[in-house]
Amino acid sequence: MQQRTVLEILEEKGKINVCAPMVRYSKLPFRELVRQYNCDVVYTPMILADVFKSSEFARETDFSTNARDDPVVIQFAANNGADLADAAELASPYVSGIGKYWIMLLSVDINCGCPQKWAIQEKIGAHLMSQPETVRDMIRTVKARLNIPCSIKIRVHPDLKETYEFVKRAESVGVDYITVHGRTKTMKNTEPANYDAIRFVKESASVPIVANGSVFSTADANEIYAKTNVDGVMSARGLLRNPALFAGYDYTPWECIERYIHLAVGYGTNHFIFHHHLMFMFEDVMSNSERKTFNTLASIPAILDHLETNWGLDVSRLV
Known part of the structure; x- marks a missing residue:
């Protein structure tokens, strides 16, 4: 299989559509689903590098993959280069048929944007936005030990001069591309993203920028x-x-919901994630009264029965 980097996909397509890393939700069935709907690059959930490197259980559960999981970016949260590179090396056997699966791990991505308090207390995620030298060291360490592109996902600073300096330090050690979340770490996700700040980074950077x-x-x-x-x-x-x-599509088409159900049931997704994905997908297509009923369904069989009765789901095809 010919392995392509994000840069090569960008050169081929001009612009790329990307599915973000989402804790709990960027699991294998969802990654496979969005690829069927024009997503060019798909991320894993954020994975804690120190846990991933020290726990075989974590490696088996946090990075489940297969030959169709292609291409994929694995995102790690770390606060030092050694943990990050160790974790990336353990993931690297899954690249391009070297190990169990034949997939394309396009990039190791460093999470510099998670704003949750626990992440900041652990000195990962958005904490790193005030630690440009630490981020530079992590990029340098990964690129010295692995022949895999390394990217970062950042937020902007209230003072864009800090963002400029942060980006330049990352570029100085060869970061391959940067994703910019157009909010600061203290902004709520209901506040509009700052497109002017993203444009500033794009105009300042010498590497590709994803918004x-x-x-x-x-x-x-x-x-x-x-x-x-x-x-x-x-x-x-x-x-x-x-x-x-x-x-x-302006809202989730039924065929997409049906495809997700087949993938999720086939992969053995647990009830919590299965239910929540469907709650999100039905948000714009169910009536308020039905949504209230649907959101109380307490098991996968109850969900499937509801969808068979009310939406025409062919449950026999799931067997």
Whole structure:
């Protein structure tokens, strides 16, 4: 199999559609689903590098994959280069048929944007936005030990001069591309993303820039491209609500929901994740009264029975 980097995909397509790393939700069935709807690059959930490197159980559960999981970016949260590179080396046997699976791990990505308090207390995620030297060391360490592209996902600073310096330090050690979330670490996700800040980073950077934040439709994606001239657009909550977003759908089509059910049941997804994905997908297509009923369903059989009765799901095809 010919392995392509993100840069080569960008060169081929001009611009890329990206599914963001989402804790719990960027699992294998969902990654396979969004690829069927015009997602070019798909991320794993954020994985804790120190846990991944020290726990075989974590490696088996956090990075489940197969030959169809292609291409994929694995995102790690770390606060030092050694943990990050150790974890990346353990993931690398899954690249291009070297090990059990034949997939394309396009990049190791460093999470510099998770704003949750626990992450900041652990000195990972958005904490790293005030630690540019640590991030530079992590990029340098990974690139010295592995022949895999290394990217970072960042937030902007209130003072964009800090963002400029952060990006330049990352570029100095060969970061391959950067995803920019257009909010600071203290902004709520209900606040609009700062497209001017993303454009500033794009105009300042010498590597490709992917924009993240407030992407809920193809119109939103087109607006970001027009206002920032970035090389790609990443969506998180928008794809949860509508995995067919990048294929031009205004809301989740029934065929997409049906495909997810087949994938999730086939892979053995647990009830919590299965239910929540469907709750997101049905948000714009169910009536309020039915949604209230659907959200109380306490088992996968109850969900399937409801969808068979009310939506025509062919349960026999799931066997």
